[in-house]
Structures are given as C-alpha cells and as structure tokens.
Amino acid sequence: MDRRQRKTRNAIFDAFTQLLSKKSFNSITVGEIIEIADIGRATFYAHFETKDFLLKELCRELFCHIFDAKEGNIGHRHIFECEAPDSVFLHLFMHLQKNDNHILDLLSCNNNELFLSYFQNELEHLIEDQNELFESEKTKNLPKDFVIKHISSTFVSTLKWWIKHKQEYSVQTVYTYFLSIIK
Amino acid sequence: MDRRQRKTRNAIFDAFTQLLSKKSFNSITVGEIIEIADIGRATFYAHFETKDFLLKELCRELFCHIFDAKEGNIGHRHIFECEAPDSVFLHLFMHLQKNDNHILDLLSCNNNELFLSYFQNELEHLIEDQNELFESEKTKNLPKDFVIKHISSTFVSTLKWWIKHKQEYSVQTVYTYFLSIIK
C-alpha cells in the first residue's frame, strides 16, 4: 500500500479514535474528523464511503492481530496452540491488559458497545474451535451455537466488569472468576 | 396527559418502530418519522429533543411494564414474589413470547442491540433483589456486581439465541438451557 495512503488512513483512524473518546459516535461528523486528521474532504471519501464503514474498518484493524491466530501468525499460533485450551482466555486477558493499539482505551470509552459487539463476534470464531468447551458435563447436552454464544458473552461481560475495576483486580483474579462461571 | 399529546406521541413511536424494522437507527431521519407519523415538524421537536431521546423514551415505555414489579404493580408482583425465585426468568421468557407491545419484534430486528442494552440494564435491577442467586456454591465467593452482570448478560445472550430459533425450541426448553448454565 502506498505510503501516502497508509499515512492518511492512520491519520483518519487516530482522529476518529480521539473523537470517540470524547463524544458519542452519532454526534461525530466527517467535518470534525478531517479537521483533526488534517486532510482534505475528498480524501476522506476516497478512503471511506461512510462513517459506519470507517468504524467497521477500525474494528477489523484493531482486533485482527488478536484473532488472527487461525490464519497462521507465528507468534500467536504458538500461544494459542501450544498451551492448555483454557489459557486462550487467559492470554486474551493479558493481551488486552498490555493495551496494544489502545484497544482497552476504546473498550473503556463511552462508545465501547460499538467495539464489544465486533469483539464478541470475532471471539465466537475462536471458541468454535475449542472442542473441549463442548464436552464438559455442563455443556455436552446443549446446542453448540448456544454454548458458543454463552461463553463469548460471558467473556465480554467479564471484560466489561474488569474494565470498571481495573485498579482493584489482577488479571489472574479476573481469569479465575471467569473460569468459575464457565466451568 | 392531553389526548392530542398521546395521539401524537403514539404516532411518532409507531412510525419510529416501523422504520427501525426496515433500516438502521443512524440512517433514520426526523423527516422520515414525521412523514410517516403525519405530523408537523415543530410538533416532533415539541415532544422529543433528539432522535436519541426518542429511542430512550421508547425503551422506557416498552420495558417499564415488564420491569415495574418493584413499583407495586399488582399483577406482576403476584408473579414475581409468590413463586420460586427461579421462575422470575421463566416468567420473563413467557412474557416476551406473548410479544406484548411487539417487544419481541423490536428485539428481533437489525437494531436489536439498541434495545437489548436497555433491557439488560433493567434486568440488572431485578436480579439484584434475588438474594438466592448470590448464595449458591458457585457464586457466593464472587463479587456481587460481577454475578449480576454475569446473569443478566447470560439471560440476554440466551434471549438472542432463542430469537434466532423461535420456531425450533419451546419456552420451557430455553428456560432449562438457561438454568443449566446459571446453576
């Protein structure tokens, strides 16, 4: 990709996330974005058709490096495949705590619901491949897609709770809480 | 409340829900609403400050009669307080299945996330008073607000799943699934 394109794209993403931390998605205008990103109006529309597409692209960009384990990313594959399946979730918590790409900031802002639904959606694909999760005493008689929804929504709900209490609880503790509910 | 106000208010709600079933919240304009509701522009703004307030009011109107048990509604208090605590959830499922006020339609449309977050919020208040839920072997050592979030999000996730499979599963079955996860 052309370096100019990359720069423009990043400038838009930065301006957008900056605005998202301050005001609601609906009240953000294209005018504000291009002013902060310091780019031309036509340039914005050359990159993104609408504000909604911009959001979708941002989510994809943010979460793909967390969820691309299946695609063969070496670093991630190692972690996801070489340890016990349970620790996929622990790894996710730790990954989020590192706050790469300021993901946790976005998940903590007032517009977090926007991202969490995308996040949960990606998470479902990950859970689908963890066969052990569907063989426990508790889940083996339930429809698979029901269990997937259950675990992914429990993870997200735990994450939301943790965001509110980041100062008080360690990753390990939250992970323990999560497991005690899932098991 | 003035009969004229009631009529206008309902006309707006009807037009709004009609639009919500067809297109995304963001793409709905005030112009479309007043055209379908067949009211004057100034009248709309006399009732609702913005589209967001309209949504909030709609949610309140929709869910209050389900969640007003605490306020002393006779019919509901009977059901909520006189049976085993578990059945609060069963009652909710059955209430939803009756589809009063077309709640289930709205929870099934593409904009359902808008309503489900309000729904979950109300649900949390209800759960908070069910002391039994926090005394089980599984939950007694967990923070109370964590358990509340967990149960409410599990209910909503179960509800979402059920909406997708309304034809295939009975209320009783879904309720059983829900319990087997909560317990």
Place this chain on the structure above:
DNA sequence: TCATAACCGAACATATTGTTCTATATTATA
C-alpha cells in the same frame, strides 16, 4: 527521470437539523 496515483482545497448541490412564527383546532374546566 517519468508516469502514475494520491492528495489538496475550493466550490457546489443537496439533505438534515433545529427554531420561529402565525393561524387553527382541540382540550380541560368553570
């Protein structure tokens, strides 16, 4: 170096928002 492609920025038509105004119709109530 050179062809290509991205960007600027201004201008533009169009659409949406939110307000203000007067005339009219409906309501509550005395």
Place this chain on the structure above:
DNA sequence: TATAATATAGAACAATATGTTCGGTTATGA
C-alpha cells in the same frame, strides 16, 4: 356552553452536514 389554555399545522428560515466534482499540486515507485 363559554372561555382560556394549549397542542398542532405548516411554512419559512438559518445553520450545519453530506457527498461529489474539478483542476492543480505533490509524493511515490519503477
């Protein structure tokens, strides 16, 4: 029923936002 209060219609309005077009400029990659 008569009256005062109030909700609505409808049009007009400024202000803002959207999305597109265009010619000129600048950076990129080969």
